[in-house]
Amino acid sequence: MPYSAEISRQQPTAILFLLDQSASMQEPFGGAEKTGDAAPSRARVLADTVNDLLQNLVLRCAKEEGVRDYFHVGVIGYGQRVRRLVQPTEEYDPGTGLVPISHLADRPQRMEQRVKEVDDGDGGTTETRVKTPIWFDPQAKNGTPMCQALDLAAQSVRDWIDQHPHSFPPIVLNVTDGEATDGDPLRYAQELRSFATDDGEVLLFNIHLSASEEAPVELPSAADEVPTDDEYAEVLFQMSSRLPFSMRSAAEQEGYSVTLDTRGFVFNADPVSLVTFLEIGTRPSNLR
Amino acid sequence: MSATAGPDSSGGDASAVDARVWAVSKGDANADAYEDAAHVRAEAWPVRAAVADGATESAFAGAWAERLACGVVEEDATTPEALRRAVPAWQAAWRDAVRERAAGRPWYVEAKAEEGAFATLLGLSLRAGGQWRAVGVGDCCLFRVRDEALVRSWPFDAGETFTNRPALVPSRPSQTPPTPEAASGEWRAGDTFVLATDAVAAWLLNSEAPVGPATVGAWNEEQFRRAVEQGRTENTLRNDDATLLVAHVTEPPSPGPETAAPPMNQS
Numbered sequence: 001m002p003y004s005a006e007i008s009r010q011q012p013t014a015i016l017f018l019l020d021q022s023a024s025m026q027e028p029f030g031g032a033e034k035t036g037d038a039a040p041s042r043a044r045v046l047a048d049t050v051n052d053l054l055q056n057l058v059l060r061c062a063k064e065e066g067v068r069d070y071f072h073v074g075v076i077g078y079g080q081r082v083r084r085l086v087q088p089t090e091e092y093d094p095g096t097g098l099v100p101i102s103h104l105a106d107r108p109q110r111m112e113q114r115v116k117e118v119d120d121g122d123g124g125t126t127e128t129r130v131k132t133p134i135w136f137d138p139q140a141k142n143g144t145p146m147c148q149a150l151d152l153a154a155q156s157v158r159d160w161i162d163q164h165p166h167s168f169p170p171i172v173l174n175v176t177d178g179e180a181t182d183g184d185p186l187r188y189a190q191e192l193r194s195f196a197t198d199d200g201e202v203l204l205f206n207i208h209l210s211a212s213e214e215a216p217v218e219l220p221s222a223a224d225e226v227p228t229d230d231e232y233a234e235v236l237f238q239m240s241s242r243l244p245f246s247m248r249s250a251a252e253q254e255g256y257s258v259t260l261d262t263r264g265f266v267f268n269a270d271p272v273s274l275v276t277f278l279e280i281g282t283r284p285s286n287l288r
Numbered sequence: 289m290s291a292t293a294g295p296d297s298s299g300g301d302a303s304a305v306d307a308r309v310w311a312v313s314k315g316d317a318n319a320d321a322y323e324d325a326a327h328v329r330a331e332a333w334p335v336r337a338a339v340a341d342g343a344t345e346s347a348f349a350g351a352w353a354e355r356l357a358c359g360v361v362e363e364d365a366t367t368p369e370a371l372r373r374a375v376p377a378w379q380a381a382w383r384d385a386v387r388e389r390a391a392g393r394p395w396y397v398e399a400k401a402e403e404g405a406f407a408t409l410l411g412l413s414l415r416a417g418g419q420w421r422a423v424g425v426g427d428c429c430l431f432r433v434r435d436e437a438l439v440r441s442w443p444f445d446a447g448e449t450f451t452n453r454p455a456l457v458p459s460r461p462s463q464t465p466p467t468p469e470a471a472s473g474e475w476r477a478g479d480t481f482v483l484a485t486d487a488v489a490a491w492l493l494n495s496e497a498p499v500g501p502a503t504v505g506a507w508n509e510e511q512f513r514r515a516v517e518q519g520r521t522e523n524t525l526r527n528d529d530a531t532l533l534v535a536h537v538t539e540p541p542s543p544g545p546e547t548a549a550p551p552m553n554q555s
Contacts, residue, residue, distance in 0.1 A: 006527065059403065062396040064347045064389065065321070105396050118402065131395045 002200035003244030003284070005168040007070050013284050014072045014098045014160050014170035015057070017050055018149045020209075021079030024178050025140035029270055030210040042177055042209050043138035045271050050075065050175075051134055053278050058105040058133075067102035074098040074156055078149035080141035096160040097152075098170075108133035146180035150188035157202050158195050168284050169197045174239075175274070177209040179232050189239035203241045205264030205281045207274055208233070217267040218277065219243070219251055221259045226267050233267050240265035243280075250283040304539035305330045305414060307337060310512040311531045315520055323350035324485045324531040325357040325407075333416035336361045337533050339428050340409045341485040343456055347400035348386045352459045353407040355382050360411035366423050368468040371411070375457065375465060382459045404460035410483055414475060418541030421472040426454035429489035430471070431482040431501035438501045442471045447493040450486055477540040480505040487528035488516075497524035505534055 007013050021043065028039035040048075054073065061068045074097050075085040088099045089107065113129045120126040157170040172192065195202045210216065217226050217233075226233040240263040243251060248258045254276055256262075266277045307330040313322035323342035329335065338360035342349025355378045359365060365374040382405070390401035408426025415421075422430050424443055427450055432440040444450065455466035475481075482501050484492060492501045499515055507515070512532060519525030 008527075058396050059399055060345055062347055062400045064397060064400070066394075067396060106394065111395060130399070133395060 001245075003168065003203075003246065005166065005197070005199035007168055007284060009069050011167045012070050012072055012100075012164065013168040014074070014096075014157065014164070015282055016074040016076065016098065016153055016156060016170060016172045018146075018153055018172060018174040018176075019046060019050065019075065019077050019085070020144060020146070020176035020178065021077040021139040021141065022144040022178060022181075023079070023140055023142055024144075024211070025079070025138075025209075027177075027211065030212040030214070030268070041138065041140065043140040045274070046175055046209070047136060047138035049271070049275055049278065051132075051136070052275075053282065054104065054135055055133055056279075057282060058101055061101050062105070067105040069100040069102050071101045072096070072098040072160065073101050073104055074153075075136060076149050076152055076156075077136070077139060078145050079139060079143070082145055082148040082152055084152075085136040094160075094163065096163070097156040098160050104135065105133075108135050109137075110134050143181035144176065144178050145182040146174070146176060146185045147183040147188045150174070150185060150192050154188070154192040154195065157192065161195055161197050161202075164197065166198050169195075169200045169202050171203045171205070171281060171284060173205050173207070173278060173281050175207045175209065177211060186235050186239055193241060200244070201241070203244065203264065203281075204239060205277070206236045206240045207265075207269050207277055208236055208267045209274065210268040210270055212268060214268050216269050216273045218269075218273055219256050219258060219262050220265060220267075221261040221263070226265075230267075236267065237263060237265055244284075246284055247280055250280045254280060305335045305535050305537050307335070307533065307535040308509070309531070309533045310507075310509050311529070312513055312516045314529050315517075315527050321350045322529055323353060324529040325350070325353040326483070326531050326533045327357045327361040328533060328535065329361050330535065333414075334364060335414040335535065336364055336366065336412065337481070337483055337535055338409065338411040339483045339485055339531055339533050340407045341426070341428060341529065341531070343406040343408075346403065346405040346459075347397065348382070348389070348459075349405040349407060351385065352382050352405035352457075353409075356407055356409045356457060357411075360409065360423075364413055366411045366413035366421055368423055368470050371409075371423050371425075371468050372465075376461060379459050379461050386459075404458055404463065406456035406458055408454050408486065409457050412481060412483060412535070414481070414535070414537065416542045418474050418476065419472065420475045420481070421470065423468050423470050425457050425466055425468050427451075427486040427489065429484050429486070429493075431484070431489075431492070432473070432475075433480040433482060433502050433505055434476075434478065436502050436505075440471075440473065441493065441501065443469055444489065444493065447490045447495070450490045454486065475537055475541070477537055479537045481535045481537075483533040483535075485529060485531040487526040488530045488532050491519055491525040491530075494524055497522075504532060505536060507534075 340353035342353035410428035
């Protein structure tokens with residue numbers, strides 16, 4: 001059965017984020033104007049969300065003796081330029097742009113003190129300052145070179161698969177708020193998804209961030225579930241892989257109804273559905 | 289690597305119960321701490337035994353599994369009510385020990401310590417008068433074998449029943465623990481009780497595996513280790529910590545109050 005490879009340190013998997021950093025990401029989410037001028041930009045929400053998610057991925061792999069390399073992780077930003085936002089250290093560069101998660105854990109750009117509510121040990125909560133790692137900051141400039149980003153992602157996963165031919169295949173999560181400005185992304189997405197390990201083809205999931213007040217369309221199973229008057233929604237639907245078994249289970253636990261045809265795609269995502277879907281999309285299977 | 293439970297794991301020579309614990313940690317080139325735990329106190333009535341399985345995604349999970357298995361045996365916390373009463377003190381002991389170990393470590397070790405650990409748990413108590421009772425949270429399994437035949441499998445009786453999301457006992461007091469399940473019955477001389485953590489339990493219940501709960505009582509530690517290696521190679525046994533506790537009752541129940549029943553070397 002595909003997408004069932006055990007994830008271990010000998011057989012890690014890869015998670016690669018592609019983050020839209022185009023100028024339109026300076027705007028807040030659709031509907032945010034209701035909340036006033038203080039609404040954060042989509043770029044800020046996305047950077048915070050992905051930094052939080054990287055922190056959670058590290059914590060899923062952390063044991064008392066250190067961080068186990070169940071995952072190799074990459075982040076590619078695309079806007080003014082297409083560039084890797086996390087870099088391997090000089091002494092350990094596997095050449096794929098995907099960094100073992102223990103290296104990521106030990107090398108955040110900086111640690112920030114943030115106020116967090118924690119248990120007071122007596123049934124209530126209390127506010128405390130916790131150390132929070134930050135790997136990259138928000139950016140929003142120029143166009144949306146998504147095709148170049150998908151191409152760089154394809155190079156990364158191809159090289160990574162050469163080194164890990166039996167692993168659960170790489171998961172690529174593309175988060176964008178607009179249309180590609182450098183070509184037809186479907187062709188690049190198909191190329192990216194054509195690479196495979198013994199356990200299955202590369203998984204590409206797409207999250208389209210909302211610029212409108214429309215309700216999100218989450219995890220559609222058929223093309224007619226996405227807005228039919230939006231050609232771009234149809235393209236992103238076609239670009240997206242079907243969810244493998246483990247992620248269908250994770251989606252069901254989050255309350256979604258799923259089928260064998262359910263795609264890893266959210267259209268018009270609000271911040272809540274962004275977080276929820278990234279959580280589901282980074283749950284390949286249990287770690288060993 | 290194999291690991292065995294602590295010094296109280298072997299049966300006392302005065303006991304009517306012969307108990308053995310075998311354990312093989314998950315097969316991995318980077319062998320890590322074994323995160324199951326097993327304890328047994330067989331030298332006096334009531335005989336108590338427990339196995340626990342620390343959840344892989346939590347840190348300091350082996351210490352939590354150890355605290356739970358040891359606590360059940362020391363305090364005979366083998367009813368849901370007794371377990372519910374006992375857990376808060378074990379949680380406090382775990383928190384104090386782990387805070388000390390995590391202090392000054394990298395941000396993720398401190399964060400994991402704050403997140404707490406989780407474990408499944410199974411406890412068994414055999415009373416001198418011939419009764420047994422068990423308490424469990426999650427997917428550790430109890431098998432009762434008589435005349436080389438499986439007569440009870442609890443809480444699961446099929447390998448397919450195991451999921452990746454068992455109920456777990458949390459180390460953090462703020463997280464509501466699942467309601468423990470309970471079972472009880474009568475034992476007689478010659479009965480064998482087998483306690484297994486989930487991977488071994490699913491393997492013993494797998495109809496395609498050449499092993500079963502009724503066969504393990506005759507094994508020795510070396511046979512267990514070899515069977516585990518073979519099961520992993522043949523993919524009938526999941527690559528996880530493998531722990532088996534076998535308690536064989538050699539004498540019939542004693543009538544009368546438990547304290548009057550031999551053997552009497554109560555600790």
